[in-house]
Amino acid sequence: MDNLFQNKEELSLKIKERAIIEGFAVSRIALIPGSSRLKLRTKSLERWLENNYHSEMKWMEAQRRKNIESLLKNAKSVLTVGFNYMSEKTQKTKNFKIGKFGQGEDYHKVIYNKLKNVGRWVNDEIPDCKWKICVDSSPLLEKAWAEESGLGWIGKHSNIINKYYGSWLTLGFMILTKELIPDKPSKSLCGSCEKCIEKCPTNAITEPFVINSNLCIAYHTIENRNENLPKYIQKNLNGWIAGCDICQDVCPWNKSVPLNKNIEAEPKQWIKNLNVESLDWDEKQWAVNLKGTTLKRIKPWMWKRNIKAIINNQ
Ligand code: SF4
Numbered sequence: 001m002d003n004l005f006q007n008k009e010e011l012s013l014k015i016k017e018r019a020i021i022e023g024f025a026v027s028r029i030a031l032i033p034g035s036s037r038l039k040l041r042t043k044s045l046e047r048w049l050e051n052n053y054h055s056e057m058k059w060m061e062a063q064r065r066k067n068i069e070s071l072l073k074n075a076k077s078v079l080t081v082g083f084n085y086m087s088e089k090t091q092k093t094k095n096f097k098i099g100k101f102g103q104g105e106d107y108h109k110v111i112y113n114k115l116k117n118v119g120r121w122v123n124d125e126i127p128d129c130k131w132k133i134c135v136d137s138s139p140l141l142e143k144a145w146a147e148e149s150g151l152g153w154i155g156k157h158s159n160i161i162n163k164y165y166g167s168w169l170t171l172g173f174m175i176l177t178k179e180l181i182p183d184k185p186s187k188s189l190c191g192s193c194e195k196c197i198e199k200c201p202t203n204a205i206t207e208p209f210v211i212n213s214n215l216c217i218a219y220h221t222i223e224n225r226n227e228n229l230p231k232y233i234q235k236n237l238n239g240w241i242a243g244c245d246i247c248q249d250v251c252p253w254n255k256s257v258p259l260n261k262n263i264e265a266e267p268k269q270w271i272k273n274l275n276v277e278s279l280d281w282d283e284k285q286w287a288v289n290l291k292g293t294t295l296k297r298i299k300p301w302m303w304k305r306n307i308k309a310i311i312n313n314q
């Protein structure tokens with residue numbers, strides 16, 4: 001069945017507009033299989049994996065990540081969206097610091113629900129189009145597709161940077177079987193800046209765009225399942241309990257960005273008040289607090305481990 005729109009341009013504009021109406025800060029489109037830069041990004045991923053820079057994140061090795069078509073038969077286009085998680089209430093400096101991406105509602109759920117609404121709109125307007133939502137958990141070269149679609153460029157700290165929203169964006173993707181009009185891929189605007197590399201306390205950015213997770217505070221506080229954090233990480237925690245935003249905080253593109261005024265971006269109350277008393281919380285208390293946040297990935301014993309490491313290294 002034909003869609004109700006006059007042409008691909010109109011349909012492409014409407015679907016991006018729909019995403020913005022749902023509450024995304026930015027939305028763009030890329031065509032599959034994408035330009036040669038996707039091949040370059042795939043090669044970079046291979047080198048990163050060969051160096052074991054993904055540490056224990058073994059899911060990054062999934063071969064399907066290299067082939068978007070394996071995620072949806074007859075995939076033709078990707079709608080890429082960015083959710084702005086920077087709220088005016090976001091915790092910025094405190095004794096116990098939490099990555100800004102994790103302070104509000106679980107972004108997976110927020111993005112998924114919004115994209116599902118876009119999908120319902122697609123069902124009505126383009127009934128012959130199939131779609132699939134990917135938010136973090138699908139094997140997809142997410143940042144490469146975001147860059148390909150013009151949503152932003154991959155900064156030297158390896159996060160996507162949008163010209164207006166900086167890197168305070170979590171990403172979502174909708175793969176569609178409808179061919180749409182693509183946006184222009186983003187060009188890097190990092191220029192000669194190397195602030196993120198210089199300011200990383202553990203030298204985890206081994207070269208532009210390459211993060212060695214084994215040296216990264218964000219990786220260790222969230223993903224490391226060992227009883228103790230490595231000594232060099234402990235020494236450099238400087239208050240970071242969950243995640244680390246240093247390389248993004250120093251980025252000039254993050255200096256004055258629009259804030260998200262919606263409740264879903266607001267930090268949870270317990271995050272605003274987090275202090276050493278949290279060491280006394282039992283499993284039940286942690287479960288209540290972590291419910292509905294992406295931080296539930298960090299188990300209560302890991303929170304305690306991280307807090308103790310901060311206190312012992314002050
Ligand atoms: S998140 Fe922190 S430790 Fe990791 S690369 Fe950025 S500044 Fe370095």
Ligand code: SF4
Nearest residue numbers: 155156190193196251
């Ligand atoms: S701090 Fe500089 S080099 Fe690093 S991502 Fe931002 S603009 Fe790029």
